[in-house]
Amino acid sequence: MRRWIFFLIFCIPGITYAANQSGIKEYKLDNGLKIIVKEDHRAAVVFSSIWYKVGGAYEPNGLTGISHALEHMMFRGTAKYGPGKLSEIVNTNGGEQNAMTSNDFTVYYQSLPADKLALSLELEADRMTNLTLNKDDFTKEIQVVMEERRMRTEDNPQALTIERFNAIAFINDPYRHPVVGWMSDLQQMTVENLRSWYQQWYTPNNAVLIVVGDVKPENVFNLAKKYFGNIPTKPLEPIKPTQEILSLGQRHLDVKIPAQLPWIILGYNTPALTTDSESNDPYALTLIAYLLAGGESSRLNKNLVRGQQIAANVAANYDLYNLYSNLFLLSATPGKQTKNEDLKKALGKEILSLQKDLVTQDELSRAKALLIAEHVFGQDSLTTQAINLGLPEVTGLSWQREAEFVTRIENVTAQQIRSVAKRYFTPENLTTAVLDPILQPGAPVNKGPAHENSIIH
Amino acid sequence: MKIRSFINLSLFTFSLIFPPLMSSAQAQSKPVLNIQEWQTSQGSPVYFVQTPEIPMVDVKIIFTAGSAYDGDQWGLANLVGSTLEEGTKTHNADEIANAFDQVGAQFSSDTSRDLTVLSLRSLNEPKYLTPALQIFAEIVSQASFPDGAISRVKQQTISAIRSEKQNPSAVATDAFFENLYPGHPYAHPVLGSEKNVESLTKNQITDFYQRYFAASNARIIIVGDLDKSAAEKLAEGLLSGLPKGSPATALQAENKPASGLHALEFPSQQTTIVTGQLGIDRQSTEYFPLMVGNYLLGQMPLDSLLFEQVRNQRGLAYSISSSFSPMTYRGPFAVVLQTRTAEKKQALSVIQEVLRQYVNQGPTANQLQLAKQNIINHFPLNLSTNDQIAAALMQIAVNQRPINYLDTYRDKVNLVTAEQVKQTFQALIDPDKMLTITVGQK
Numbered sequence: 045m046r047r048w049i050f051f052l053i054f055c056i057p058g059i060t061y062a063a064n065q066s067g068i069k070e071y072k073l074d075n076g077l078k079i080i081v082k083e084d085h086r087a088a089v090v091f092s093s094i095w096y097k098v099g100g101a102y103e104p105n106g107l108t109g110i111s112h113a114l115e116h117m118m119f120r121g122t123a124k125y126g127p128g129k130l131s132e133i134v135n136t137n138g139g140e141q142n143a144m145t146s147n148d149f150t151v152y153y154q155s156l157p158a159d160k161l162a163l164s165l166e167l168e169a170d171r172m173t174n175l176t177l178n179k180d181d182f183t184k185e186i187q188v189v190m191e192e193r194r195m196r197t198e199d200n201p202q203a204l205t206i207e208r209f210n211a212i213a214f215i216n217d218p219y220r221h222p223v224v225g226w227m228s229d230l231q232q233m234t235v236e237n238l239r240s241w242y243q244q245w246y247t248p249n250n251a252v253l254i255v256v257g258d259v260k261p262e263n264v265f266n267l268a269k270k271y272f273g274n275i276p277t278k279p280l281e282p283i284k285p286t287q288e289i290l291s292l293g294q295r296h297l298d299v300k301i302p303a304q305l306p307w308i309i310l311g312y313n314t315p316a317l318t319t320d321s322e323s324n325d326p327y328a329l330t331l332i333a334y335l336l337a338g339g340e341s342s343r344l345n346k347n348l349v350r351g352q353q354i355a356a357n358v359a360a361n362y363d364l365y366n367l368y369s370n371l372f373l374l375s376a377t378p379g380k381q382t383k384n385e386d387l388k389k390a391l392g393k394e395i396l397s398l399q400k401d402l403v404t405q406d407e408l409s410r411a412k413a414l415l416i417a418e419h420v421f422g423q424d425s426l427t428t429q430a431i432n433l434g435l436p437e438v439t440g441l442s443w444q445r446e447a448e449f450v451t452r453i454e455n456v457t458a459q460q461i462r463s464v465a466k467r468y469f470t471p472e473n474l475t476t477a478v479l480d481p482i483l484q485p486g487a488p489v490n491k492g493p494a495h496e497n498s499i500i501h
Numbered sequence: 502m503k504i505r506s507f508i509n510l511s512l513f514t515f516s517l518i519f520p521p522l523m524s525s526a527q528a529q530s531k532p533v534l535n536i537q538e539w540q541t542s543q544g545s546p547v548y549f550v551q552t553p554e555i556p557m558v559d560v561k562i563i564f565t566a567g568s569a570y571d572g573d574q575w576g577l578a579n580l581v582g583s584t585l586e587e588g589t590k591t592h593n594a595d596e597i598a599n600a601f602d603q604v605g606a607q608f609s610s611d612t613s614r615d616l617t618v619l620s621l622r623s624l625n626e627p628k629y630l631t632p633a634l635q636i637f638a639e640i641v642s643q644a645s646f647p648d649g650a651i652s653r654v655k656q657q658t659i660s661a662i663r664s665e666k667q668n669p670s671a672v673a674t675d676a677f678f679e680n681l682y683p684g685h686p687y688a689h690p691v692l693g694s695e696k697n698v699e700s701l702t703k704n705q706i707t708d709f710y711q712r713y714f715a716a717s718n719a720r721i722i723i724v725g726d727l728d729k730s731a732a733e734k735l736a737e738g739l740l741s742g743l744p745k746g747s748p749a750t751a752l753q754a755e756n757k758p759a760s761g762l763h764a765l766e767f768p769s770q771q772t773t774i775v776t777g778q779l780g781i782d783r784q785s786t787e788y789f790p791l792m793v794g795n796y797l798l799g800q801m802p803l804d805s806l807l808f809e810q811v812r813n814q815r816g817l818a819y820s821i822s823s824s825f826s827p828m829t830y831r832g833p834f835a836v837v838l839q840t841r842t843a844e845k846k847q848a849l850s851v852i853q854e855v856l857r858q859y860v861n862q863g864p865t866a867n868q869l870q871l872a873k874q875n876i877i878n879h880f881p882l883n884l885s886t887n888d889q890i891a892a893a894l895m896q897i898a899v900n901q902r903p904i905n906y907l908d909t910y911r912d913k914v915n916l917v918t919a920e921q922v923k924q925t926f927q928a929l930i931d932p933d934k935m936l937t938i939t940v941g942q943k
Contacts, residue, residue: 086886087884132871138875138879142802191771340586340602345598350595380656413604420624426885
């Protein structure tokens with residue numbers, strides 16, 4: 045019976061996958077620009093994205109945040125399409141545009157009516173080489189970036205904790221720097237720094253164009269050739285290989301900041317698919333995150349939130365596609381009566397149990413079902429489809445890794461889960477952090493219902 | 502609401518993405534979406550769109566059972582919604598969790614001021630969908646609210662309340678509602694207050710559940726890879742265990758908003774500013790001029806008047822927007838930004854200046870044309886995924902729009918004139934009587 049359920053759950057999404065991958069085509073221009081097109085004809089819409097292999101992990105000390113600052117300046121435009129013009133053209137054509145910077149990549153994208161794809165390629169080809177990088181614009185935009193840092197990091201206790209956590213969990217790995225950059229680096233950044241960063245990394249041979257939507261691959265290729273074809277290749281210096289050195293023991297961090305809620309993080313240094321592309325370990329780690337905190341039936345939810353009631357909430361995170369090494373993260377908010385230490389111990393016990401006992405087939409198939417169903421649900425979004433193709437591409441792998449995902453997940457066994465847990469969840473690999481709130485004296489207090497005075501002055 | 506902590510993925514975007522506005526359809530013979538509408542045998546309206554491309558189904562049950570119906574028992578609606586999946590007459594929380602997870606189904610409950618919406622996303626093959634729907638129907642109609650689960654979910658809710666209290670934007674929004682709706686059912690936060698949540702009783706929970714989780718108070722949305730007869734069976738089965746009951750009664754209409762500046766001390770680097778007034782309800786006849794006008798003022802991506810003046814010209818903020826939120830009673834109109842504390846005065850005066858000029862003079866013909874073109878041409882993009890189609894059906898169902906709403910929407914946008922925008926803004930917004938909340942250091 046159990047086997048039967050297992051088979052049924054996984055064969056259907058698998059078949060779906062095989063069908064979907066067949067609609068993907070890859071091309072390359074002579075100047076090195078790679079083009080990946082995935083057809084999705086549900087609606088007359090296209091998602092067009094250009095990925096540059098540069099991000100937080102490429103940045104040296106003193107220049108942290110420069111990839112992201114440059115991303116902002118890319119919207120200040122070129123001589124041909126200045127700032128107002130750029131947004132106006134995209135807006136009048138019904139488009140929507142934005143960009144994202146991460147550790148391993150910077151991506152610019154537009155969603156457009158499918159017949160307006162050429163517009164996206166023209167604008168992106170133009171700003172790949174002709175960016176203005178005006179000093180006055182930069183002076184304002186770097187203020188915007190600092191506001192973004194304040195909003196997302198400084199004024200968000202958990203984000204601030206994670207930033208400090210990364211700075212000690214990674215020893216010599218570039219992921220120890222925040223993508224948005226340290227404030228002191230942002231304050232000293234100049235438009236000249238950005239110009240040389242732009243010239244160094246923004247070149248067709250360092251970019252991947254990923255288009256998903258109601259398009260014909262051949263047409264996309266022809267348009268790409270038309271707009272990007274004449275951009276010359278620049279020599280790219282290969283990035284120096286960085287190998288995270290071994291930790292000499294467990295690390296711990298206390299963060300004492302104004303906040304309302306304590307928070308606990310456990311992170312284990314682990315490989316990513318790029319640093320361990322042969323074994324199935326990264327897929328086992330992906331599944332472990334789901335076994336521990338994927339759905340409501342997962343172990344931490346069942347045991348710590350519902351069973352012992354010592355956590356108000358739990359989360360687990362593992363990113364498959366990273367250029368360098370990786371962290372397997374667990375985080376939890378203690379219940380009202382729970383001591384931080386007790387919750388930390390309970391999390392440690394759950395890790396120990398993964399190392400000692402085999403997970404049951406029921407648990408394993410639930411985690412797989414959740415993961416694979418989520419992957420099918422991801423097909424609903426053009427953005428998600430493009431990201432799933434882009435992530436392996438910018439981390440030194442091929443988009444075709446995406447096609448193997450479901451099979452690789454299906455193949456993970458209970459024995460593998462146990463041996464991977466033993467191999468990576470060691471004291472040497474572990475960093476822990478506790479966010480220990482300093483209660484804010486002036487913090488607003490939620491008063492009783494309406495019959496009390498409800499106006500704040 | 503579901504309470505879950507998240508890990509920062511260290512993704513930094515160029516700009517925040519605001520929830521897309523509903524936009525619409527050109528005059529054409531073929532309907533934009535083939536929406537099928539009917540009622541279950543108990544009279545619950547059902548809205549259905551068949552999308553055969555992806556083997557999945559989205560189902561939403563909308564109950565008029567938001568926090569506005571809490572009465573003095575703040576947080577009650579949210580607690581009921583959050584405790585549904587914690588036990589039924591025949592299954593405990595662990596069994597319910599297993600039942601959803603083993604077929605990869607995603608269940609969530611979301612309470613706002615007006616509504617509680619229960620959502621299920623599942624693969625469409627009957628061997629996954631049928632068990633997921635069975636447990637969904639059981640949760641909806643046979644929730645048993647075990648004592649242990651109630652006290653645990655209360656603690657989780659209190660944790661969520663504290664999480665909001667360490668978020669300056671949430672603190673500012675709560676204070677804005679408190680002052681915009683003094684004594685009104687919209688005044689208190691959806692989550693309630695710690696003290697109130699602590700004191701809620703099982704009787705209050707079951708009374709609320711029995712009163713509001715009724716077929717006459719429910720609407721169903723179905724989008725996905727199934728045919729109409731399957732959708733009919735689905736809807737019928739989902740609510741068959743519910744009493745017919747009666748629709749929620751109309752909300753209190755009396756309300757005297759406060760105005761002026763209310764400064765809250767908060768240990769943050771930035772000051773959050775929320776400034777606004779009462780806006781419109783779901784039935785407003787001024788919806789189109791106000792929506793189009795506001796799009797230009799503070800929604801249009803990277804190019805709204807506020808974005809240009811506050812961010813592009815002065816670098817005062819990362820995120821700046823204005824919005825109307827039509828609700829059952831008049832929802833707010835609000836401008837929201839975060840800026841470094843030293844610049845809060847300047848930021849506020851720029852907002853006021855932009856707003857005053859806009860209310861006085863309205864948009865120029867060119868500006869309006871740009872906004873209209875964006876909304877109209879963006880239309881197909883807002884209805885291209887199951888997610889978006891479900892969101893559009895929600896709007897139609899909750900706002901009681903006609904079934905051809907999407908087919909005429911673009912025409913209605915196109916007909917909006919600059920004069921109408923000016924007049925409707927002038928009739929509604931008085932820049933001298935704004936309610937302004939600031940949250941930050943002195």
